[in-house]
Amino acid sequence: MIITNSIANFGRYCMFMRRVFALPDRWRVFGKRVLDEVVKLGVDSIPLVLIISVFIGAVIAIQMQLNISSPLIPAYSVGLATRDIVLLEFSNSILCLILAGKVGSNIASEIGTMRVTEQIDALEIMGVNSANYLVMPKIIAFVCFMPVLGVLCIATSFIGGWLVAQFTDIITVSRYVYGLQALFQEWYVWYGLIKSLVFAFIIASVASFFGYYVKGGALDVGRASTNGVVSSSILILLFDVILTKLLLQ
Amino acid sequence: MIEVKNITKSFDGSTVLHDVSATFETGKTNLIIGQSGSGKTVMLKSLVGLMRPEQGEILFDGRDIMSMGAAEVKELRKEIGMLFQGSALFDSETVLGNVMFPLIMFTQMSREEMLERAHFCIGRVNLKGAENKFPSEISGGMQKRVAIARAIALNPRYLFCDEPNSGLDPRTSILIDELLHDITHEYNITTVINTHDMNSVLGIGENIIFINKGYREWVGDMSQIYTTSNQALNEFVFATELFQQVRRYVVANGRRIQ
Secondary structure (H helix, E strand, O other): OHHHHHHHHHHHHHHHHHHHOOOOOOHHHHHHHHHHHHHHHHHHHHHHHHHHHHHHHHHHHHHHHHHOOOOOOOOOHHHHHHHHHHHHHHHHHHHHHHHHHHHHHHHHHHHHHHHHOOHHHHHHHHOOOHHHHHHHHHHHHHHHHHHHHHHHHHHHHHHHHHHHHHHOOOOOHHHHHHHHHOOOOHHHHHHHHHHHHHHHHHHHHHHHHHHHOOOOOHHHHHHHHHHHHHHHHHHHHHHHHHHHHHHHO | OEEEEEEEEEEOOEEEEEEEEEEEOOOOEEEEEOOOOOOHHHHHHHHHOOOOOOEEEEEEOOEEHHHOOHHHHHHHHOOEEEEOOOOOOOOOOOHHHHHHHHHHHHOOOOHHHHHHHHHHHHHHOOOOOOOOOOHHHOOHHHHHHHHHHHHHOOOOOEEEEEOOOOOOOHHHHHHHHHHHHHHHHHHOOEEEEEEOOHHHHHHHOOEEEEEEOOEEEEEEOOOOHHHOOOHHHHHHHOOOHHHHHHHHHHHHOOOOOO
16 A cells, blocks of 8 residues: 555656646746745755754764774864764755755645645646746755755854864864864765755655645645655655765765 | 536546536626535636546637647636635735736736736726735735736636635625626626625626536526526525515516526
């Protein structure tokens, strides 16, 4: 039952994506909508990303110090490990899991509300491809802005670790900064960015899908929002494994 | 003119519309009436192409929407205006933005021409001064009027209204009815109104189709409805004491039951 439902949902999702990625009716309107969505989904997420990143960066630095406090391991390893954890996993997978909650529920509830209040029907009656008009700007905007959020996350996490070095005595600032620069692999940055682009697409498209096909009332919009967040989170974890295998090995 | 020929629509094996045929005339307010669950919303949604009946024909001045491709349906929809039960205004747009929306999407007008047209439509529904308000800042009746202004912005040939009076007080309902009636005659539109408001039935019902349990039971106009012998229609229209008295008065003054 679950398998057949999943296959049916995947089929509907593919058909939905086919409608989404059509040529817009009006390019100027499309451009304006993309900019609006960049502000709503991207710029408005910056405060959340900054707050979470600075604290997680600090926590990672403290935990690394606790776990690798050994005379055999150089002290700068705290900075090195903090950097690699942030680049490899936190700034993309964990950040996107957090954003799936904020952005995914926002998208699913907005589109779901438009469905139950017949605004999507109104668009269809006018002859507008509602899936394309509503969803494509969200996907384009969020995917394009995701690298900005990722880079901000990386920088702020490093600052969080630096604050720990600055205001506690567990590691000196110079060793932490040296660790951040030591044995740097540029590919880790690209790997993180590629993953974050894929995850951004999953969040925006899956949440839109669940919102678009809501039937019923307010309760169903809430349910669709939850389903959108849960499904996109599971897909993010699944693709995390697949992309890690493909890109790091 | 819209002609509906023998349409049937089912959901999960349960037939909601049984072989329904009807004609909706141009320049008249055509009403579809019936109890809740009788199938009138399904019929309206089938007419505009939001639902697809299993069989039958729906002809818009001879053009069958059922046999059209997606591109043709899209073109036809530019000739259709629709007023939804809940108004379906775009929350993120102002009154002016809502009325301008179809003009922005489907015309090559300059911004000045679009503004002129939008202001004309807003004035036509007596909403001057509310242009910069958002839907959440205006009353239900005003929202309905904005939806009418949006529906007529592109000069539609066909106007569909799904329960335009639901949730409105009687006075506002009459204003909306009068507005729809006037617009229909002014622009010679084929207007189809889905309602169970008896004031609308007896006030603007120039062509009434009564749907009962998915079957078309009766066709006539508002003057004929007083004297109908159709029991289901009588029970539906004259359900309240007030309307029964109105009927008795009309019959007592010389009109015969058919």
